[in-house]
Amino acid sequence: MIFSILVLGACSSVGPTAPGAPPVWPAQWKSAAPEGWVSTADHPQWQDGSWWQLFDDAVLNVLMAQLQARNPAIAMAAANVAQAQALLEQSQAQRLPTLGLQAGEQRSGSPARGSATLGLAASWAPDLWGRLAASVNAQEASLQASEADLAGARLVAQASLAQAYFQVRELDAELRLMDEIITGYAQALSITGHRYESGIAPRTDLLQAQTTLESARATRESLARSRANAEHALALLVGQAPTQFALASAPWRAVVPSLPVLLPSELLLRRPDVASSERSVAAANARIGAARAAWFPSINLSAGVGGAAAGVTDWLSVPTLTWSLGAAIAQTVLDAGARDAAIRQAIAQQQAASASYRQTALAAMGQVEDQLTALAALTRQIEHQQAAAEAAAGAEQRTLNSYQAGLSIYTSVVTAQAATLSARRSLMQLQLQRQQAFVALVQALGGGWTAPWR
Numbered sequence: 001m002i003f004s005i006l007v008l009g010a011c012s013s014v015g016p017t018a019p020g021a022p023p024v025w026p027a028q029w030k031s032a033a034p035e036g037w038v039s040t041a042d043h044p045q046w047q048d049g050s051w052w053q054l055f056d057d058a059v060l061n062v063l064m065a066q067l068q069a070r071n072p073a074i075a076m077a078a079a080n081v082a083q084a085q086a087l088l089e090q091s092q093a094q095r096l097p098t099l100g101l102q103a104g105e106q107r108s109g110s111p112a113r114g115s116a117t118l119g120l121a122a123s124w125a126p127d128l129w130g131r132l133a134a135s136v137n138a139q140e141a142s143l144q145a146s147e148a149d150l151a152g153a154r155l156v157a158q159a160s161l162a163q164a165y166f167q168v169r170e171l172d173a174e175l176r177l178m179d180e181i182i183t184g185y186a187q188a189l190s191i192t193g194h195r196y197e198s199g200i201a202p203r204t205d206l207l208q209a210q211t212t213l214e215s216a217r218a219t220r221e222s223l224a225r226s227r228a229n230a231e232h233a234l235a236l237l238v239g240q241a242p243t244q245f246a247l248a249s250a251p252w253r254a255v256v257p258s259l260p261v262l263l264p265s266e267l268l269l270r271r272p273d274v275a276s277s278e279r280s281v282a283a284a285n286a287r288i289g290a291a292r293a294a295w296f297p298s299i300n301l302s303a304g305v306g307g308a309a310a311g312v313t314d315w316l317s318v319p320t321l322t323w324s325l326g327a328a329i330a331q332t333v334l335d336a337g338a339r340d341a342a343i344r345q346a347i348a349q350q351q352a353a354s355a356s357y358r359q360t361a362l363a364a365m366g367q368v369e370d371q372l373t374a375l376a377a378l379t380r381q382i383e384h385q386q387a388a389a390e391a392a393a394g395a396e397q398r399t400l401n402s403y404q405a406g407l408s409i410y411t412s413v414v415t416a417q418a419a420t421l422s423a424r425r426s427l428m429q430l431q432l433q434r435q436q437a438f439v440a441l442v443q444a445l446g447g448g449w450t451a452p453w454r
Contacts, residue, residue, distance in 0.1 A: 051442050052162055054257035059250065060165055063238060067161050068154070070239025077146075077153035084139070084146040141283035145276045151447070152272030157237060159443040163436050164233045169252035170432040171227040174425060178220040181421055185213040188400070188417075192410065205410035212414050216421070254431035256375075256438040268364045271446030277357040284350035292343055364444060371441035378434040385430055389423040396420040 052064055068074065101120055189209040195201035235245030268274055396416040402408040 051447060052158065055162075055253070055255075057165075057253070059247070060162065063161055063165060063234065064158060066238040067157055071157045071237060072239060073153050073157055074150070077150040081143070081146045081150050084143040138283045138286035141279045141286060145279035145283065148272045148276035148279060152276065155272055155443055155447050158447075159439050161234065161237045162439045164230050164237065166252075166432060166435045166439070168227060168230045168234065168247060169250065170254075170428055171223055171230060172249045173252040173254075173428055174223050175220060175227065175249070177421075177424060177428070178216060178223060181417075182213065182216050182220065185209070185216050185417070188413070189213050191404070200406070201410065208410050208414050212417060254428070254435070256434055259438075259441075268361065268368070268446065271364050271444075273360050274357075274364055274446070277353070277360040281350065281353045281357050284346070284353040288343065288346040288350055364446075367444040368441065371437050371444055374437040375434065375441065378430055378437060382427065382430050382434065385423065385427045389420070389427045392416070392420040392423040 050064075052060055099120070189206075189212075192201055192205050192209040196203060196206045231245070231247050232242040234247060235242045238245070269278075396413075396419070399408060399412050399416040403410055403413045
């Protein structure tokens with residue numbers, strides 16, 4: 001009768017509740033893709049997640065390899081995956097029988113007499129109610145969440161490295177621009193000095209030329225400091241002390257790779273933080289089943305065999321053998337509502353995980369929209385700023401010619417020079433922002449449009 005009740009109880013629903021509703025992914029993005037985007041088939045390197053190779057920069061490729069090998073955040077996330085794997089193996093081991101071996105010898109009395117014992121015991125708790133299975137399912141989902149977190153840590157580090165690297169290269173370009181500008185300002189100061197010594201120009205022109213030159217030199221020092229800070233950030237990302245790392249100056253290719261015409265929103269399902277949140281929901285869902293299984297009795301089966309002899313040497317003869325078989329059923333009768341509270345806690349954790357999943361998905365959608373909008377806007381801004389820089393350079397040259405001909409005051413030259421420098425630097429900064437927006441879009445898509453998150 002008792003066994004029948006237990007079997008009927010096993011048929012009861014102790015499994016988890018249905019998981020929370022997944023986010024509704026948009027059919028298309030609000031921001032249209034810029035013209036000129038191409039098919040993903042043109043970039044097979046995305047298949048292995050090496051999205052930075054689209055920039056075709058050998059130095060960046062080397063830094064990414066160092067990042068994978070030495071970055072502390074990636075190493076920590078990898079250790080968390082190993083820990084989750086070990087916990088899963090522990091959960092799986094609980095579903096299997098255990099086997100124990102005991103041996104001992106005791107001597108007592110006068111004259112001394114000895115006795116030796118040897119026993120083998122086995123026990124197994126069948127998982128009739130699915131408690132252990134639910135725990136294993138929860139740990140499997142937790143392991144998958146840890147793997148997604150590792151992919152997320154790797155992607156964040158890669159994006160940070162690319163952002164810092166492009167900033168260094170842009171600052172290299174600005175430093176070369178400032179060197180060119182300083183050379184021009186020094187020539188202008190020399191010309192103005194000759195005009196002042198000849199009595200053609202007033203001293204104020206000479207002072208303004210000196211001010212412009214020194215201001216440019218101060219700006220260059222500020223850029224050099226920013227460049228050093230960006231280089232330090234690179235060093236930390238690749239796991240090195242700043243004193244051990246140096247990145248030589250090199251030309252900057254202010255370009256961005258092309259992207260596909262269509263970016264399916266389902267790509268976000270492979271984004272590491274979205275995948276981790278979804279797996280956290282699955283783990284929380286499985287824990288509900290484990291909490292419900294606590295209402296059912298636990299059954300333990302045991303068996304043993306052993307023997308005794310007068311001493312260890314007597315085991316060469318046949319000792320006295322004993323054996324045993326047993327079964328035990330345990331059931332908590334009164335727990336003051338602890339099991340009900342545990343179930344409510346598990347359900348609340350599942351609801352919180354579901355809400356976090358939806359929030360993560362919404363944030364991912366927003367980030368993709370932001371970067372698509374930024375790329376489109378920056379492309380248009382760069383076109384306008386390029387035209388503005390060319391116009392400012394032309395105006396500067398004409399103003400300088402007019403001043404040398406005695407047709408304008410030096411203040412006009414200073415104003416034109418400042419406008420040209422500002423326009424050229426603004427153009428470089430916009431080009432950097434476009435590269436960084438591309439990297440941010442890659443990160444928002446979870447590492448690309450074909451690379452899996454694992």
